Amino acid sequence: MALTFDPFREMDRMAARLLTSGGTQRSASWMPMDLYRSGDHYVVNVDLPGVDPGSIELDVDANTLTIQAERTIGAADGAQWLAQERPAGRYIRQLGLGADVDLERIQANYEHGVLMLTIPIAERAKPRRITVEQRGRQTSIDAGSGSEAGATAGAVAEGA
Numbered sequence: 001m002a003l004t005f006d007p008f009r010e011m012d013r014m015a016a017r018l019l020t021s022g023g024t025q026r027s028a029s030w031m032p033m034d035l036y037r038s039g040d041h042y043v044v045n046v047d048l049p050g051v052d053p054g055s056i057e058l059d060v061d062a063n064t065l066t067i068q069a070e071r072t073i074g075a076a077d078g079a080q081w082l083a084q085e086r087p088a089g090r091y092i093r094q095l096g097l098g099a100d101v102d103l104e105r106i107q108a109n110y111e112h113g114v115l116m117l118t119i120p121i122a123e124r125a126k127p128r129r130i131t132v133e134q135r136g137r138q139t140s141i142d143a144g145s146g147s148e149a150g151a152t153a154g155a156v157a158e159g160a
Helices: 007-020 149-157
Strands: 032-038 041-047 057-061 064-071 087-098 107-111 114-120 129-134 139-141
Touching: 064 114
Parallel strands: none
Antiparallel strands: 032 041, 041 114, 057 064, 064 087, 107 114, 129 139
């Protein structure tokens, strides 16, 4: 027989609600996100439905990006709640950024309840070509993948 009611799980949920109510900050579970790389930048999409764009705060400190937002429930004064299932309050999420991103050029856009962050990859982290000279001839080696552009370049790289 399957038990559909787990009293311990319900106690955990109730304790979590009590500890996070009253205007305190809530966990990232309400801020689901997608993260992917597209070319020479990363894209982060964070779902923030019903959030006032003026309440969104983005801070970068020592390669940690902090996203804060607040969602309020608009009910008339004196309203009698029959159900209140949508989360409200102040939420926070932190993302650790690698050292190879350009923190000065991060862009943010909020549209249709989704916060989209574009985080460019720093120039120093992008693959580049290095010119190798050998007795008056020049060849190139792709530093990003290590592939050789000419047989003489490989001989110079191995002999160096």
